[in-house]
Amino acid sequence: MSAFLPLLDQNGDALFDALNRLGPIIVHAHQSSFLPTPDHTIYLVDQQAPVTSAQVADWLDAGVEKVIIPLSSAMTVINTVPAERLILLLDVGSVSAVSDKIRNGVSGVVLKTPTVDIDLISSVSSFFSNSSIYVLPDPPVPPSIHTVREISRAGATLIIPSSDLTSQPTSTTQINIADAFLSIVTSDRKDSLFPTVVSNQSGQALGLVYSSVESVRESIVSGKGVYQSRKHGLWRKGETSGATQDIISIRLDCDSDCLEYRVVQHGAGFCHLNRLSCFGPASGLTALENTLKSRLESAPEGSYTKRLFEDPELLRSKIMEEADELCSATSPEEVAFEAADLIYFALTKCVAAGVSIADIERSLDRKAKKTSRRPGNAKPQWSKQAPTGPKISTPAPIPADGPIRLRTSDLATVTTEERVQLLRRPVLKSDEMINKVKPIVDQVRQGGDKALLELTARFDKVRLASTVTFPPFTPEMMQIDEEVRKAIDVAYANIRKFHEAQVDGSALVVETMPGVVCSRFARPIARVGLYVPGGTAILPSTALMLGIPAQVAGCTEIVLATPPRPDGSISPEVMYVAKLVGASAILKAGGAQAVAAMAYGTETVPKVDKIFGPGNQWVTAAKMLVQNDTDALVSIDMPAGPSEVLVIADHTANPAFVAADLLSQAEHGIDSQVVLVAVNPTADHLASIEQEIDQQARALERVDIVRQSISKSIIVKVSGVEEAIAFSNDYAPEHLILHLENARDRVPLIQNAGSVFVGPYTPESCGDYASGTNHTLPTNGYARQFSGVNTLSYQKHITSQEITASGLGGLGPIVATLADCEGLQAHANAVRIRLSAPQ
Known part of the structure; x- marks a missing residue:
């Protein structure tokens, strides 16, 4: 939102800095050489000078915001330059000559009109419904606050020559810049102050203050942060504390009832608590930048960051290393983890060179303005011969000819923060993965077998007629190499022996006081689901590890889930183990859909009470999701992830x-x-x-x-x-x-x-x-x-107590006293009614 748009003329040099703080400035294209940079300017092409699309592209590539082209050049330029970068210069009498192609090829219209006719402006605004409308009186008329407001209400913006603007009070011939800027601002406060959000160069909010016409006027002209204190009057930020501000821009919000000051903050920060922001400490890239700047100034000798600043070759090597690791990352969590590492070292390079995040953002903005694009090919040292055939988007592989080696760190030299990074696993946040698996889980819960078959076809690429195989399992399903069978048998015996020793078979009985006997005894979990991953390896060992303790504990129903092979069968090694451990059903499904089927049950898949087994992040997230759903009433062994x-x-x-x-x-x-x-x-x-x-x-x-x-x-x-x-x-x-x-x-x-x-x-x-x-x-x-999973994982413990009449005589008064203390009268009564009963 802008109240007016300045057009630089002979008075432009003196006001340029002040006007530049308020947004884009229109400059005659043939008079733009005096500008230090074309950033944030709009070039106005002379109506008599033809312009080519190449000229327009060059201007835009140099950083110009937009170009205003006359109708005579429109057909030459339109469709070769993005519409959002073009504004059409139009005499009021030529509106009817504009074709749909031209109208759709621009994002704005400068209407040259001899008089300010609000009805005419509204009509043009309706005709160019998707474009911004700017009004340029020709010949110029002395602007006024009233004129600016009326044109704004008609949905347009007034263009004011800089010779009609002044930093002095408004007169009959000139309007003060702040008066023009604030002419459309409304305030619902009794003191007529404007709420003002103050943010830094990167847009992080520093605080909320208030502005007045007087404070805005001084900020525009001086380029310093000046506000209006509700208690103390005009407030020149940093006048006593030294935490001054340089104004980058002053903008209106979309409703014209709030201002934003974007500033370069100096000193301790904006907040009176000597920190950057009133909303708390910085985070993310801003926090990292502040930390690196601090380390550059006063990093302790021997610290890793100081080594990076003092050893350009080490820093270069780390940037190259982290860039390679980012290229090799495949999963979202790996990409995030490696990108964070690369950004850390890249920002260290920037801070060492005196480059800020704001400098980087400005460079990005300039590049975004370019309309001419390079092919974007990699330099020869980074490119490989492209394969023939269709282009497939795949992660960049790790070079196959390089050494296979780990990264090395020394605890003696790393900082506390770097040690924390060494302990981290690059995995996705649980809530993000749970949101991804929830639609799959809901589909199975609601659709049952039909949904399960559809998901198996989608994810496992297998179309099945049924989801479950029940015993007896035929010999054809279990045809395995004899040596493998012998190995499985020995493993089964060893694992069973160790897990049988863990069985809690005896009851714990304790007389806590005379006549009060408490006990605890174990019972098996009746129905368990065992998830055996498929993926890149066949895992009969996991079937053993999950099935044997279930069998030893005495679980009555053992459902084993594992992804089917391409032909729809289950690996014979897993089938053989399923027979050994007494599986009551084999669910031919993997991923979140298998977890959901066991948690809720389907027409053919038995519902279980607890789910065991490792898996990828989809499996882990699904397990965590269903264990928190009261409709499932299922628990899990643990949130297991990658090995x-x-x-x-x-x-x-x-x-x-x-x-x-x-x-x-x-x-x-x-x-x-x-x-x-x-x-x-x-x-x-x-x-x-x-x-x-x-x-x-x-x-x-x-x-x-x-x-x-x-x-x-x-x-x-x-x-x-x-x-x-x-x-x-x-x-x-x-x-x-x-x-x-x-x-x-x-x-x-x-x-x-x-x-x-x-x-x-x-x-x-x-x-x-x-x-x-x-x-x-x-x-x-x-x-x-x-x-880890053990026999007790498949058992639950029940406690019991038995109290004799004499035992209640000793314990009862204690219980009644505690119940009275908590205000639970019925609890106390259950004891007292027994104590008062005849023996």
Whole structure:
């Protein structure tokens, strides 16, 4: 919204800065050379001078907001330049000569008229219904506040030559700039002040103040932040505190009842509490910029950020590294995580060069104004020969010829904030994923089997006739290699033996006081759902880990869900395990739809009481969603996410063993998390581990997956075992492997981990398959509060109490007193009525 639009003429130089603070300025194209920059100007083309589309494009590319072209040049320029960048210059008598093509090819009209005729202006405004209307009196007439208001009410804006404007009080021949600007502003306040939002260069709100005609007038002319205090009168910001402001722009809102001052804030900040904003501390990019500026001035010696400022080659390397990792990211959470890293290092480069976020935004704005576009091809060193065939939008792969290696950090040099970043997993926020899976869950809940079949066809690319397979399972479904069968049988025996030892079979009985006996006893959860992922690997081991404790606990109904293969069948290895553990149904579905089917039940899928099993983020989000829905009445084991391992290795660690352990987890998927905590490593020892990682990874069939997961993983160097374990406890890994001297002695120090693998001959693979412990473990740091799946996970505990008459005699008065204290009369009465009954 603008009250008027200035046209620079012979009086332009003196008023240029003041007018520039109020928005765009019209400049005659042939007289624009005196301007320091064409930004925020509108070029007016002489009616007698023909103009080409190339000239217009050059002006727009240089930063001009818009170009006003005469009707005679319209057909030449229209459709070659975006309509929103063109304004048509039109004599009042030529309105009828405008074609629909011209009318649709511009975003505004400058109407040259010998008189200010409001009815005529309204008529033209209706004809050009989608365009802004500007009125240019010709010959000029002395402007007045009344004229500006009337033209504004007609839906147009008055163009005022700068010779008719002044910074002095309004006279019969000139109008004060502030008077013209405020002529259409309305105030509903008794004191006639205007609410004013003050924001910084990037648009972050600093505070709410009030302005008066006098304060606006001074701000426009002086270029300083001047407001109206409701108690103390004219308030020149920073006059006593030193926190002054330079005005960038003053704008009206769409209703012309509020102002916005965009400023460069100096000193401690805008707020009287000596902070940037009255609305609290800065966040996001503004907060990062402030932190980096502070570090540039006073970063402590040895800090990582100071190293970046003092070592341009290190900073360059980090920018290149993070750019490559961003290009390699695939999932939304990975892209966000890697983009944040890249922005951090890029902004460090900017701050070191004295470039602000506002400078970057101005550069973006200038580039957005360009109408001529380059082809946009990458430079030769960054481009590869494009493949033939249709163009497919895919994430940029990690270079296949580069070394497969982890990123390295040293806890001795990282800041507190950087240590926190090392502990983070790049995953989506739960609420975002839950919003994505909710439509799928609702579709299954409402549509049952039909919806489940449709979703399986959409996501698993398989059209099925039925969703569930019930026992008995035919031999044809379980045809597996004999060696595989023997291995599964041994794993089954070991896992069952360990989980049978966990059964809570005896009741806990305690007499808390004479005649008062309390007990607790376990009962199996009747109906359980086991989710066995499909995806990039067949996982009969997960079927074992979930099915055996359900079987041992005595669950009466075991529903096993797993995605079907392309032919609609279930892998025979999983089917064989399903028979071993006594599965009562096999649900041929994966993802959120399988979770929903087990949570709510369908025509054929039995409803369960608790859902177990790992999965991708869609599965995890669906589990979290249904457990909070009272219509489902279902619980879950834990919010499990991508697989992860943390290895602590000291000087005794075999590099080949360490590398193999890291890679065994990295091959699960590109989002797997792999961390090596190296205790006081020598350069040679660390290099040997990295060499083993690269060599072993290249020999794997799943090398492409490993290459991506390893590139996002980290090596953390620490000075001692205690520091390593402290970092691990903070990280709370799913799998923790101890390649340490006297590793067994360190186990008591472990506070947070899903499962611990002690010593050089205890690979995590054994726990994954057959040692006996369960491999369904908490990830994403949830090992701080969750246990891995175990037999007790499939049992619930019920308490009971039995009180004799004499026991109630001792306990009853205590209960009645507490009930009276809480005001629960009926509770007390239930005791007293028994105490008063004849024995």
